[in-house]
Amino acid sequence: MAQVDTASIDAEYLLAFDRGAPEASMVAKQRRRFSIPWFRWLVLLLAALFFIIPLVAGVIFSLQNDAGQFSLDSIRAINQQIGFSDAFRLSLQLALITVVISMALVVPTAVYVHLKVPKLLAAVEFTTLLPIVFPPIVLILGVLHVTPPFLKDHAWFLALFYVVLAMPFAYRAVESGLQAMDLQVLVEASRSLGGRWGSTLLRVILPNLTTSLISSVVLVTALVFSEYTMSSLAGWITLPVWTEQFAQANGHIVTAVAMLTLLGVWVVLSLIVLVDLSRARLQQRKRSSTS
Amino acid sequence: MTPDATATDVAPTGQAAMPATDTPSVPTGAGVELRSLSRQFGATLALDRFSLTIAPGELVALLGPSGCGKTTALRVLAGFERPDQGQVLVGGRDVTRLPAQKRDMGMVFQSYSLFPNMDARANVGFGLRMRRWSGAKRKARADELLELVGLAEHRTKYPHQLSGGQQQRVALARALAIEPQVLLLDEPLSALDAKVRAELREQIRAIQQRLLITTVFVTHDQEEALSMADRVCVMRAGRIEQVDVPAALYARPTTAFVAQFVGVSSRIEASFDAGQPVILGQRCTARPGSASRETSARLDALLRPEDLTVTPDHDGEATVVHSSFLGGTTRLDVLLGATVLKIDVRSDVAARLSPSTRVRVGLHNDEVLLVEHLEPEGR
Numbered sequence: 001m002a003q004v005d006t007a008s009i010d011a012e013y014l015l016a017f018d019r020g021a022p023e024a025s026m027v028a029k030q031r032r033r034f035s036i037p038w039f040r041w042l043v044l045l046l047a048a049l050f051f052i053i054p055l056v057a058g059v060i061f062s063l064q065n066d067a068g069q070f071s072l073d074s075i076r077a078i079n080q081q082i083g084f085s086d087a088f089r090l091s092l093q094l095a096l097i098t099v100v101i102s103m104a105l106v107v108p109t110a111v112y113v114h115l116k117v118p119k120l121l122a123a124v125e126f127t128t129l130l131p132i133v134f135p136p137i138v139l140i141l142g143v144l145h146v147t148p149p150f151l152k153d154h155a156w157f158l159a160l161f162y163v164v165l166a167m168p169f170a171y172r173a174v175e176s177g178l179q180a181m182d183l184q185v186l187v188e189a190s191r192s193l194g195g196r197w198g199s200t201l202l203r204v205i206l207p208n209l210t211t212s213l214i215s216s217v218v219l220v221t222a223l224v225f226s227e228y229t230m231s232s233l234a235g236w237i238t239l240p241v242w243t244e245q246f247a248q249a250n251g252h253i254v255t256a257v258a259m260l261t262l263l264g265v266w267v268v269l270s271l272i273v274l275v276d277l278s279r280a281r282l283q284q285r286k287r288s289s290t291s
Numbered sequence: 292m293t294p295d296a297t298a299t300d301v302a303p304t305g306q307a308a309m310p311a312t313d314t315p316s317v318p319t320g321a322g323v324e325l326r327s328l329s330r331q332f333g334a335t336l337a338l339d340r341f342s343l344t345i346a347p348g349e350l351v352a353l354l355g356p357s358g359c360g361k362t363t364a365l366r367v368l369a370g371f372e373r374p375d376q377g378q379v380l381v382g383g384r385d386v387t388r389l390p391a392q393k394r395d396m397g398m399v400f401q402s403y404s405l406f407p408n409m410d411a412r413a414n415v416g417f418g419l420r421m422r423r424w425s426g427a428k429r430k431a432r433a434d435e436l437l438e439l440v441g442l443a444e445h446r447t448k449y450p451h452q453l454s455g456g457q458q459q460r461v462a463l464a465r466a467l468a469i470e471p472q473v474l475l476l477d478e479p480l481s482a483l484d485a486k487v488r489a490e491l492r493e494q495i496r497a498i499q500q501r502l503l504i505t506t507v508f509v510t511h512d513q514e515e516a517l518s519m520a521d522r523v524c525v526m527r528a529g530r531i532e533q534v535d536v537p538a539a540l541y542a543r544p545t546t547a548f549v550a551q552f553v554g555v556s557s558r559i560e561a562s563f564d565a566g567q568p569v570i571l572g573q574r575c576t577a578r579p580g581s582a583s584r585e586t587s588a589r590l591d592a593l594l595r596p597e598d599l600t601v602t603p604d605h606d607g608e609a610t611v612v613h614s615s616f617l618g619g620t621t622r623l624d625v626l627l628g629a630t631v632l633k634i635d636v637r638s639d640v641a642a643r644l645s646p647s648t649r650v651r652v653g654l655h656n657d658e659v660l661l662v663e664h665l666e667p668e669g670r
């Protein structure tokens with residue numbers, strides 16, 4: 001959830017620059033100049049320790065062998081573990097399918113609601129939040145109960161369920177991007193120039209939504225790569241299920257897998273934020289040189 | 292008439308009395324006819340049997356207070372809004388049911404509407420891309436139009452690198468690139484500062500005259516409307532109050548609303564002598580459009596600041612209460628009875644008319660517009 005927030009704030013911040021809102025840059029500047037009193041530093045430090053200690057412990061543990069000495073064996077060994085590559089591939093496929101279906105559902109819906117029935121925005125947002133409202137286990141047992149058996153025979157049916165689970169994140173990210181751009185005017189400008197709906201979506205809306213789309217995709221992927229209960233109950237060995245099963249066999253290797261997954265997500269997120277920031281800074285510099 | 296017929300040998304659609312511009316070139320725009328358009332939003336009648344005919348190559352300004360339906364009229368013409376009733380004809384063809392993307396109308400919006408992901412040239416070329424022009428032709432045409440709006444050296448800049456005025460000029464070039472049948476401008480200058488606004492106003496008018504493109508310009512700024520338009524259409528609550536050339540609209544408003552909204556007017560109650568109105572002791576004639584004594588017992592004359600004269604007079608019954616210097620002329624607030632009159636005088640004359648000077652007020656012109664009486668508000 002924390003990632004949703006940063007991503008959407010970044011998107012809004014950027015788009016404020018795009019639209020040339022001078023207030024936004026002023027606010028940002030003031031925020032940067034603001035000095036933080038010592039007790040806030042303390043809170044920050046405590047929070048940081050709370051998050052960092054388990055991570056550091058995990059990294060250290062994954063870099064040890066059974067005798068407790070430093071070694072890269074567990075990382076090297078990951079690939080050779082029975083079932084790892086299958087589980088990884090399955091999770092990757094599921095992530096891909098979920099992302100494609102989610103985006104195909106969420107983007108046109110959000111655009112349509114924004115343009116044609118803005119009155120329903122609140123209702124749609126509430127609906128997309130429902131998967132969070134229900135306890136996951138209730139949702140999962142319910143879904144397993146009603147899913148026809150022929151669907152359950154194929155692992156990809158999990159993707160359908162993940163689309164529902166990921167809906168709150170996918171929708172919010174896209175929604176905040178749409179909110180930040182002047183959607184109606186851009187669409188009308190495109191249409192008055194002869195743009196059909198398809199080309200308007202492809203050439204005008206999507207290119208101005210990239211930041212939101214990326215954060216949406218990252219969130220959905222992260223969710224698929226961490227979902228355990230459903231796949232395990234449905235009897236499919238995705239990466240989290242494999243991790244859990246294998247944990248009994250070799251703790252070091254499993255921790256290494258977890259750490260690498262985390263590192264991967266972290267690197268991707270940092271890249272996105274960096275790209276955003278450098279773009280914003282570039283625009284700011286150009287702005288000050290033109291005015 | 293086919294929609295793309297140039298009007299070389301075709302008379303403007305039934306509008307023979309239309310003031311023709313004296314530019315020798317041929318109109319590239321189509322004639323427009325709005326027939327009895329109505330559009331309701333909930334309880335609001337945004338358009339109420341709105342009818343207007345625009346000749347090819349003419350610039351008509353839609354002028355009116357906020358919420359009177361100007362934008363709605365423009366959006367119905369552009370195809371973004373369906374009228375509940377009435378028809379839209381462009382070049383003689385009924386386009387009421389045609390979606391916006393097939394109407395061939397260039398539009399410039401009030402808010403900045405350039406595509407943030409494209410540079411100036413790509414923005415201008417967008418409409419041509421939708422018309423499947425090749426890249427090279429698109430580029431050439433976009434550069435030509437950016438030249439036209441004076442932004443040739445900015446063609447590779449992105450919207451966020453352009454000032455507000457520059458962005459609106461790119462938007463204008465983008466709208467013109469598709470050689471639209473009609474150009475629609477919805478308060479394109481309202482977000483800009485006064486100086487840029489005045490410059491751009493002239494530039495838009497010059498380009499419009501050069502291309503002779505049929506144009507509808509929405510504004511709530513009367514100065515903008517009067518200075519740019521061939522004709523001004525004053526709207527109020529979804530209806531047309533008066534359509535006329537700027538000079539006539541100013542000199543001969545036919546309703547109290549127009550007289551108050553366009554330019555400045557003062558009210559003086561008329562007395563009657565043998566059925567003839569008498570104002571400031573002078574016999575006058577009622578202008579067409581005046582209210583009659585049958586409908587209301589008491590009538591006011593609406594007078595422009597330059598319709599009135601002031602002469603210093605110790606026995607005069609009026610007093611100068613305020614003067615504001617406007618350059619060549621000075622506007623005086625003169626208190627007569629309970630009414631404050633706005634009167635323009637030459638500034639050298641005004642030098643002798645400092646506040647609290649007693650004056651006599653007279654009329655320049657004995658043709659006046661009479662409207663229903665309104666009690667003067669207490670000062």
Ligand SMILES: Nc1ncnc2c1ncn2[C@@H]1O[C@H](COP(=O)(O)OP(=O)(O)OP(=O)(O)O)[C@@H](O)[C@H]1O
Binds near residue numbers: 356
């Ligand atoms: N989509 C809409 N839904 C509901 N009411 C609307 C809508 N569009 C316009 N209206 C109403 O219709 C009336 C006319 O609106 P319109 O935007 O045409 O006015 P306008 O003359 O352009 O005003 P302004 O000068 O403020 O732009 C207003 O009362 C407005 O509230």
Ligand SMILES: [Mg+2]
Binds near residue numbers: 361362363
């Ligand atoms: Mg408007």
